[in-house]
Amino acid sequence: MAVSTTAVTxxxxxxxxxxxxxxxxxxxxxxxVGGGSPLGSFIGHAVLTLLSLAxxxxxxxxxxxxxxxxxxVYATSPLPWPLSVGNYRHAAEVIPIGxxxxxxxxxAALTALGQLLTGLLAAYAFAAWRFPGQxxxxxxxxxxxxVPFQVTMVPNYTxxxxxxxxxxxxxxxxxxxxTALSVLLLRQHMESFPKELLEAARMDGRxxxxxxxxxVVPNLRPALAALGIVLFINAWNEYFWPAMVLQRxxxxxxxxxxxxxxxxxxxDWGGLMAASGLACLPIFALYVLLQxxxxxxxxxxxxx
Amino acid sequence: MSRxxxxxxxxxFSKVTAVDRVSLDINHGDFLVLLGPSGCGKSTLLRMxxxxxxxxxxxxxxxxxxxxxxxxxxxxxxxxFQSYALYxxxxxxxxxxxxLRSRRRPRAEIREKVREAAELLELADLLxxxxxxxxxxxxxxxAVGRALVRDPGAFLMDEPLSNLDxxxxxxTRGQLRALHHRLGSTIVYVTHDQxxxxxxxxxxxxxxxxxxxxVGSPTEVYDRPASAFVADFLGAPPMNxxxxxxxxxxxxxxxxxxxxxxxxxxxxxFPARDIVMGVRPEHxxxxxxxxxxxxxxxxxxxxxxxxxEEVAQxxxxxxxxxxxxxxxxxxxxxxxxxxxxxxxxLHMFDQASGHRLRxxxxxxxxxxxxxxxxxxxxxPSSPRAVxxxxxxxxx
Numbered sequence: 275m276a277v278s279t280t281a282v283t284x285x286x287x288x289x290x291x292x293x294x295x296x297x298x299x300x301x302x303x304x305x306x307v308g309g310g311s312p313l314g315s316f317i318g319h320a321v322l323t324l325l326s327l328a329x330x331x332x333x334x335x336x337x338x339x340x341x342x343x344x345x346x347v348y349a350t351s352p353l354p355w356p357l358s359v360g361n362y363r364h365a366a367e368v369i370p371i372g373x374x375x376x377x378x379x380x381x382a383a384l385t386a387l388g389q390l391l392t393g394l395l396a397a398y399a400f401a402a403w404r405f406p407g408q409x410x411x412x413x414x415x416x417x418x419x420x421v422p423f424q425v426t427m428v429p430n431y432t433x434x435x436x437x438x439x440x441x442x443x444x445x446x447x448x449x450x451x452x453t454a455l456s457v458l459l460l461r462q463h464m465e466s467f468p469k470e471l472l473e474a475a476r477m478d479g480r481x482x483x484x485x486x487x488x489x490v491v492p493n494l495r496p497a498l499a500a501l502g503i504v505l506f507i508n509a510w511n512e513y514f515w516p517a518m519v520l521q522r523x524x525x526x527x528x529x530x531x532x533x534x535x536x537x538x539x540x541x542d543w544g545g546l547m548a549a550s551g552l553a554c555l556p557i558f559a560l561y562v563l564l565q566x567x568x569x570x571x572x573x574x575x576x577x578x
Numbered sequence: 579m580s581r582x583x584x585x586x587x588x589x590x591f592s593k594v595t596a597v598d599r600v601s602l603d604i605n606h607g608d609f610l611v612l613l614g615p616s617g618c619g620k621s622t623l624l625r626m627x628x629x630x631x632x633x634x635x636x637x638x639x640x641x642x643x644x645x646x647x648x649x650x651x652x653x654x655x656x657x658x659f660q661s662y663a664l665y666x667x668x669x670x671x672x673x674x675x676x677x678l679r680s681r682r683r684p685r686a687e688i689r690e691k692v693r694e695a696a697e698l699l700e701l702a703d704l705l706x707x708x709x710x711x712x713x714x715x716x717x718x719x720x721a722v723g724r725a726l727v728r729d730p731g732a733f734l735m736d737e738p739l740s741n742l743d744x745x746x747x748x749x750t751r752g753q754l755r756a757l758h759h760r761l762g763s764t765i766v767y768v769t770h771d772q773x774x775x776x777x778x779x780x781x782x783x784x785x786x787x788x789x790x791x792x793v794g795s796p797t798e799v800y801d802r803p804a805s806a807f808v809a810d811f812l813g814a815p816p817m818n819x820x821x822x823x824x825x826x827x828x829x830x831x832x833x834x835x836x837x838x839x840x841x842x843x844x845x846x847x848f849p850a851r852d853i854v855m856g857v858r859p860e861h862x863x864x865x866x867x868x869x870x871x872x873x874x875x876x877x878x879x880x881x882x883x884x885x886x887e888e889v890a891q892x893x894x895x896x897x898x899x900x901x902x903x904x905x906x907x908x909x910x911x912x913x914x915x916x917x918x919x920x921x922x923x924l925h926m927f928d929q930a931s932g933h934r935l936r937x938x939x940x941x942x943x944x945x946x947x948x949x950x951x952x953x954x955x956x957x958p959s960s961p962r963a964v965x966x967x968x969x970x971x972x973x
Contacts, residue, residue, distance in 0.1 A: 473630050474663035478724070479651040479680030492667040 333554070340547035347544040361544035362552070368545055369530040371552060377443060378510060378527045379556055384447045385509035386502055393456025393501070398486050400457070401464035402472055412461070419454035423515075431518060445519045446526075450509070456501055463497040464490065499567030503560055510557060527553045580641050580654060580731030580764050581606050582627060587636035589622050596622045598788040599636070604732075604781075609758050609765045611775040614785035615811065620768045621736055623785070627766060628734050629653050640731065651680070656725035660737040662717045664709040664724075670696075671705040674723045681728075695723040715746045722757070732764040739774060751777055772812050776800065784808050802925075806932035809856045809925060815889055817856045820897045821929065825850035831937075836895025840873045842921055845937075853935060856925035859889060859902035864909065865918045872916035874899055878909045892917065 339347055340361050341354040347361070365371055399405075400412050430449045431440075439445035467490065475485040491498070513528045524530060531553065534546035561568070582604040589597040597619040604610045612620040625631040627638055629650035637646045645653050656677070664673050672679075674695055678688040696702045699719040709717055718738060725733055739747045755778050758765055769775060775782045776796045784791040784799060784807075792804035803809035809817040822833040822840070831842040833855055840855070865872050876894035888907040892899045892915055901907065901917055909915060926935040 468661065468663065470659045470661050470663040471665065473625075473628075473650075474657070474659060475665075475676075476630065476650045477628060477655070477657045478677040478728075481651070484680070489665060493665075 336547050336554075337551050339543060340551045342544070344544045347547070361548035364542075365534075365545040365548040365552070368542070369533055369549065370524055371527070371530065371549060374524065374527045374530045375552065375556070377525055378553075381443055381446050381516070381526065382506050382509035382512075385450050386505035388447065388451035389453045389456045389505045390498060390502055392452040393460045394486075394491070394498075396452075396457045397460035397464050398490065400461045401467070402482070402485075402490075416454050416458050419458070427515075427518070434519060440519060441521055442519075443525075446512075446516050450512075450515070453505070456505060459501050460494070460497065463494055467493065496567040496570040499564040503564055503568060506560060507557055510553075581639075582732060582764065582766065583637075583639040583642075584623075584627065585637040585639065587623065587626055587638065588634045589619070589626060589631060590634045595788050597626065597633075600785075600788075600790045601636075602783060602790070602793065604764060604766060607762045607764060607780075609767065609778060609780045611779035611782050612766065612768045612785060613770070613772065613775040613782050613811075615770055618785040619788040620770075620785050624734055624736055624766060624768045628655060628657050654731035655734055656728050656730040656732075657734040657736065658718075658721045658725050658738045660740055662709075662721040662738070662741075664717055664720055666709055668708070669705065670701060670707050670709070670712070670720050673709065673720055674701075674727050676724060677728045691727050692723075695727045698726070699723050714742050715750065718742060718750060722754075726757075726761075730763075732766065735765065735767045737769055738767075740769070740771070747774075754778060772814070776812075784811065786811075802934075803856075804934050806854055806856065806927040809927070813858055815859050815900045815902065817858050817925070818862075818897075818899050819927070820855050820857075820894070820899070822853060822855045823850060824853050824926075835897070837876050837897070838874055838894060839871065840921075840924070841871065842924075852929050854927040854929050854932070856927060857919050857923055859900040861923040862899070862901045862917050862919050863903070864901065864907065865916045867914050867916045869916050869918070872918045874917040876915055876917070878911050878913050878915050880911055881907065881909055890915070 334352075338352065338354045341357050341359070342349055342361070343356065343358040344360045344364060346354075346358075396415065400408065400415075426449075434440050434445045434449070437445075439448065471489055471493075472485055475489045476482075480488060511528065516526045517529055520526065520529070522529075527549070531546060531549055534542040534549065582602075584600060584602040584604075587597055587600045588595065600619075600623060602610070612623060614620045622631060626633045629638075629645065629648060633646060637644055639645065640653060640655075665676065668676065671692055675688045675692045678691060683691075692705070693702070696705055699722060701716070701719055701723060704712065704716060704720075709720070712720065718741075721738065739750055742750060751774060758778075767774075767778065779796055781793060782796050782799050783793045786805075786807045792799050792808050794802075799808060800812050803812065803817070806819055810819060820835060820838060822835040822838055824831060824833050826832070826845055826847045827841075829844055829846060831845045831848075833840040833842070833853075838855075862874075867875075874892075874894050876892040876899060878890050878892050879898075880891045882889045882891075883905065886905060887902055888905045888909075890901045890907055890909045892901060894917075899917065901909070901915075927933065928935055
């Protein structure tokens with residue numbers, strides 16, 4: 275009734291905007307503004323589906339190959355059948371995969387935690403405090419991101435040599451404990467953190483140190499989780515620096531994977547796929563664990 | 579209860595002076611409202627009292643102890659913020675108990691005090707909820723509870739009602755008044771809402787551009803504004819401020835402007851000068867246009883219906899005069915109108931400085947003639963000048 279009354283009134287008043295709506299069924303105007311036509315929606319979904327397949331296919335193929343029988347690694351069927359764990363058994367015989375995964379996990383976790391901690395402290399100082407030279411110092415800090423790894427590689431290596439940290443996991447972790455990425459991202463999040471919360475905590479009797487751990491960190495969990503997984507993946511995928519420092523192939527999984535390539539009988543694809551598949555599992559597990567926080571962080575970042 | 583003394587407090591942000599040499603003495607149990615328009619420095623002043631901002635100069639004394647550079651946690655003050663600043667990750671119970679945990683009080687004591695505060699503020703059923711699950715009014719009560727639970731020497735409140743709707747604000751005003759009456763605590767309350775100031779304060783401090791314009795009881799600042807700014811800021815609609823010329827005419831003080839002719843007391847000769855005359859809309863009364871000498875003559879332009887009252891906007895010469903009274907006022911747009919007021923309802927302000935003028939009667943001994951004089955070096959906390967003839971020479 276209301277619709278028809280409006281239509282009659284609009285038509286009688288000769289309102290051009292309303293005339294454009296004549297003949298439409300009421301339900302047709304209920305969609306989101308700019309929702310587009312069904313054809314556009316179909317094309318959009320098709321493109322996204324293709325992109326998703328392009329992302330998922332190599333990973334699916336890796337696991338498919340790893341689960342084939344060793345004699346079937348060159349088979350092209352999308353589903354491995356009959357299933358076999360022979361490649362995994364073979365990979366475990368060729369490299370000490372368990373200790374390698376443990377080492378890699380320990381290095382990646384320590385690196386990510388260290389970078390989170392230093393980033394958190396530096397970002398808190400830059401965001402919550404005002405001190406002379408703050409801006410130039412922050413720009414210098416962020417500017418270190420622009421310095422290529424190759425420039426710092428040799429000095430860091432020399433330093434580790436003098437400190438006697440070559441061939442140790444500590445030597446891999448310590449030079450990477452501070453990264454501009456974590457300072458930059460956490461400062462951005464803290465800048466948008468309500469200042470009144472910090473002031474309220476100070477009025478309620480907390481010191482700056484206590485405010486950080488009892489107010490700021492609990493409310494930055496999504497951002498810390500998202501950044502944590504990015505830092506962990508970066509550290510997990512690192513190849514060159516561990517190879518330089520550790521100087522042996524059986525310490526970390528990325529170095530171990532190299533052992534399946536270019537052997538006297540060519541590449542060992544079955545073992546490589548199985549070891550790679552195992553190397554990806556911790557990352558997947560971490561993502562599943564922190565997924566809720568990560569999605570929340572990205573949503574909030576988008577809204578702010 | 580604490581006594582807060584502020585001595586010449588100033589805060590400069592690069593080239594901007596947000597608070598300019600403000601001195602105040604806030605007594606035990608005072609409910610002092612810092613009132614002023616946005617950007618006048620009232621929140622900055624409150625934050626300096628709290629210790630959240632370091633002053634550029636001046637001192638803050640708490641019960642005689644200089645706390646100017648003491649960290650907020652070592653001042654015996656609690657603060658309620660405009661946004662309430664509740665910790666989103668904590669339940670209501672843990673929010674209220676937060677200041678006590680900071681002071682490492684025993685768990686049993688914390689539980690007991692939180693329960694008492696929750697019952698007082700009718701939050702007992704909401705203790706397990708998080709702030710996002712509460713309405714605006716409930717959040718505001720939690721913020722008050724968090725301040726209350728500490729039993730501080732003074733409460734600082736930064737526009738705590740500004741996020742509430744009109745009905746809830748009225749109810750909460752009453753609750754805060756009752757709370758102050760019950761606790762007898764010192765409260766410093768920042769607002770730009772004159773209704774909050776008039777209804778809750780025991781004293782009002784009006785700020786303008788970082789400077790203190792006037793301090794006094796709500797009645798004093800409304801009835802005897804120390805400056806044209808205070809006169810204009812307090813009151814809805816605001817006081818009519820009309821530029822007039824004050825001269826001696828037939829031995830009486832007379833104020834002239836197009837459409838305005840006001841005869842005051844006998845005065846003898848004095849130098850004529852331009853001043854600003856103020857009169858509140860509710861102090862004006864309409865008189866028959868045939869009346870012999872009404873103060874104002876003009877034409878009604880609009881009449882606004884406020885429900886129980888009406889406000890008529892009248893053109894008087896080049897100026898606009900607002901007349902407020904019970905509905906119906908009996909005025910219609912376009913008609914001529916004559917308006918009068920009691921002489922003791924008129925206020926005089928210096929045209930240049932805006933300060934209240936007083937009538938300085940001539941001395942008996944040979945001396946300069948009588949004059950309307952602007953204030954001398956009297957402190958702004960007391961009325962800068964009084965129209966002394968009002969009491970000395972009733973009209």
